[in-house]
Amino acid sequence: MKKTVQQRAALTAVLMITIMGLSGCERIREVYGRRGAGEAVEVPSIVYAVNITTAVQGAIQDHFALSGDVVAASTVDAFSDAAGRVSGLFIQVGSRVARNQIIAEVDPSRPGMEFVPSPVRSPVAGTVVSLPAQLGMTINQAVPMARIAAGDGLEIRLHVAERFIYRVALNQPVEILLNAWPGEILRGRISELSPTLDPLSRTMEVRVRVYNPGTRLMAGMFAQVRIITAQRENAVQIPSAAMMTRFGEQFIFVVDSSNPEAPVARRRDVIPGIVIDGVMEVHQGIAANEEVVVRGQTIIYDGARINIVERTAPIAVN
Secondary structure: OHHHHHHHHHHHHHHHHHHHHHHHHHHHHHHHOOOOOOOOOOOOOOEEEEEEEEOEEEEEEEEEEEEEEEEEOOEEEEEOOOOEEEEEEOOOOOOEEOOOOEEEEEEOOEOOEOOOOEEEEOOOOEEEEEOOOOOOOEEOOOOEEEEEEEOOOEEEEEEEEHHHHHHOOOOOEEEEEEOOOOOOOEEEEEEEEOOOOOOOOOEEEEEEEEOOOOOOOOOOOEEEEEEEEEEEEEEEEEEHHHOEEEOOEEEEEEEEOOOOOOOEEEEEEOEEEEEEOOEEEEEEOOOOOOEEEEEOOOOOOOOOEEEEEEEOOOOOOO
C-alpha cells in the first residue's frame, strides 16, 4: 500500500513537469511566433556596443625625436691689438655687426703714461653670440673681445644614441619645434655626422643645418627635433588601436551598413605600414572613408551585429 502511494506521487510529479514544459513551449511560440512542424524557435542574436571612426588618406611619416641646442654654423673671435682696460663696449649679445665695424675700445694707458684708446674691429659680418670681455675688464691680446657668428647660418647640435645611428644619414630631412614659437615647424637637414662616438655617453654628434626664417631662430635656443626616417604620400590611415592580432594574424573590423537598421562587423585582414603616435598606415585591407571599429572590437566576431554608440573624429592628416 505504501509503495503504491509513492508511485502515485512520482507519477504526479512527472505529469506536472511535463505540463510546465508544454506551457513553456507555448509561451515561446507566443513570444517569437508560431512555427511549422519541426521548425526551430528563432532566438535573437546579441548586439555589441562599439565606437567607430573613418579611415582617412594623406601624408604620414615615421620619425624619432631628439633635443639639442641652436648654435652658430661658424664663429670667429674678435681680438684687441693692445693689452689694457676695456674702456668702451658698443655691442651686446645678439647685435648684428658689419665687417671692420668698431665693436669696442681698449685703453692701453699705464700709470704716468697716457695712450689713445685702441679700437677693436669685427673681423667678419655676422651676429654677436657671446662677449667673453666686459666693460672695465683688463685684457691682453690672447683674450677674445667677442665671438661672432659669421653670416646667417645656424645649426642645431644633437647627440644620437648608439642604437639609433643606423637611422640617420646625411641630407636627411628634419622638423624643428621651438618653445619660443609654439605651433610653428621649421625645416632643416642633417649636414654633418661625427666619424666617432663619445666613449663616455656612447653617442654620435650630429649637426642639423637650418635656414633661419627671419629672426625666429637664434643661437642659444633649445630645440626639439624630429628626424624623418620614412615618409608616405596618400597613405590610408586609421588609429593603431583598431588593430587586432590573433594566432599570428592581423586584422581589423569594418562596419557593414548594407542594412542600416542592423549594421554588422566584417573582419578584414590588413597589411600595416608605418605606426607612429597612435596612427597606423594600412597598405592593404581597407580604403579611405570606410568605417572601422576602434572600441569594442576585442569581443566581436565576423558578422556580429553592432550598435554604434559613438563616432570619433577621424585622424587629422596633411
